[in-house]
Amino acid sequence: MQAARLREIGGPSKLRIEDVPEPEAAEGQTVVRVRAAALNHRDAFITQGLYPNIVLPRILGSDCSGEAGGRDIVVDPTIGWGADERVWSPDATILGMPADGTFAQFVAVPNQNIHAKPDHLSVEEAAALPLGGVTAYRAAFVCGGLQAGETVLITGVGGGVQTFALLYAKAIGAHAVVTSARDGKLERAKALGADVAINYATTPDWHKAVRAAVGAVDLAIDSAGGDSFAKALTVVKPGGRVVTYGGTTGDATIKMFPIFWNQLSIFGTSMGSPGDFAAMLDFVSKHRIKPAIDRVYELAEIESAMQRMDDALQFGKIVLRIPQ
Numbered sequence: 001m002q003a004a005r006l007r008e009i010g011g012p013s014k015l016r017i018e019d020v021p022e023p024e025a026a027e028g029q030t031v032v033r034v035r036a037a038a039l040n041h042r043d044a045f046i047t048q049g050l051y052p053n054i055v056l057p058r059i060l061g062s063d064c065s066g067e068a069g070g071r072d073i074v075v076d077p078t079i080g081w082g083a084d085e086r087v088w089s090p091d092a093t094i095l096g097m098p099a100d101g102t103f104a105q106f107v108a109v110p111n112q113n114i115h116a117k118p119d120h121l122s123v124e125e126a127a128a129l130p131l132g133g134v135t136a137y138r139a140a141f142v143c144g145g146l147q148a149g150e151t152v153l154i155t156g157v158g159g160g161v162q163t164f165a166l167l168y169a170k171a172i173g174a175h176a177v178v179t180s181a182r183d184g185k186l187e188r189a190k191a192l193g194a195d196v197a198i199n200y201a202t203t204p205d206w207h208k209a210v211r212a213a214v215g216a217v218d219l220a221i222d223s224a225g226g227d228s229f230a231k232a233l234t235v236v237k238p239g240g241r242v243v244t245y246g247g248t249t250g251d252a253t254i255k256m257f258p259i260f261w262n263q264l265s266i267f268g269t270s271m272g273s274p275g276d277f278a279a280m281l282d283f284v285s286k287h288r289i290k291p292a293i294d295r296v297y298e299l300a301e302i303e304s305a306m307q308r309m310d311d312a313l314q315f316g317k318i319v320l321r322i323p324q
């Protein structure tokens, strides 16, 4: 089969399209025929060596839609979450590292990770859903407790996960304040229902602009870390919540007093449990949510696709069409 395999660290240019043997299903696994896959920032971090426990060579990729047992399916990329809904097991892994992933014509996955594709989604839309969809679902609802009528701040809205957070917030009738480095992305976010859109690159004091526009927010969701996380903390109302699932720009230096004085709750989250994944699929189907797709590339164009993500040019998910 054809697959995009990483042989050495050094960025997206180190991914090679290769002929490799088809995977065989171990006990409790099924081999899925991949129709489309999607990128996550994790894939770019892995090519750059910025990820723990990298094993090479490896086929990358955590997201896919495809076919298994004659059914149209999507795959839950969290493997071995464990019994505790609050936190994944130390042995849990994510599809695409250390196990071979979805940038291939076939991938072997645990049987219980296979779910029916939501009917209202195309193959490409369904491929965009799993990792970003479940991370945003857990961040917004399970940890963040977002309710209709509340206001949520979503920083760096162009990101794959954050576009889901926006779509979910609008689906339940919450107000959304978003930031991005590019006006074009802010326009796209507004078209998806964002109520207030601020360019953090041209407005360094964007947190003050948020306060001027809406007062304070009930919930902030951030994955940029650094300055973005620190400023997000300052716009949350007393008793409000902050959720982080990433640190794209690095660590944050934060002020302690406003956190305890204002009795804020800060949640860390990663991926989602099998229950979260099933709930996310139900939610997306009920609200007929369609992922924001930035572009669809052919598998052979993976280097360009990864470069687009590395350059933060995308709005939403970058999808790969897999040759059949």
Ligand SMILES: NC(=O)c1ccc[n+]([C@@H]2O[C@H](COP(=O)([O-])OP(=O)(O)OC[C@H]3O[C@@H](n4cnc5c(N)ncnc54)[C@H](OP(=O)(O)O)[C@@H]3O)[C@@H](O)[C@H]2O)c1
Pocket: 039, 040, 041, 042, 045, 131, 132, 135, 155, 156, 157, 158, 159, 160, 161, 162, 179, 180, 181, 182, 185, 200, 223, 224, 228, 245, 246, 247, 248, 249, 269, 270, 271, 309, 312, 314, 316
């Ligand atoms: N813990 C988990 O389970 C989990 C799951 C998924 C993702 N993540 C992490 O979450 C992060 C995003 O992942 P992704 O796949 O959604 O990546 P992505 O699609 O590449 O999105 C990254 C986005 O970050 C935003 N950003 C960059 N610098 C920023 C800054 N200074 N302030 C605010 N926003 C900034 C940009 O938004 P704009 O272009 O709009 O400015 C960019 O599009 C990564 O660090 C990833 O590793 C963690």
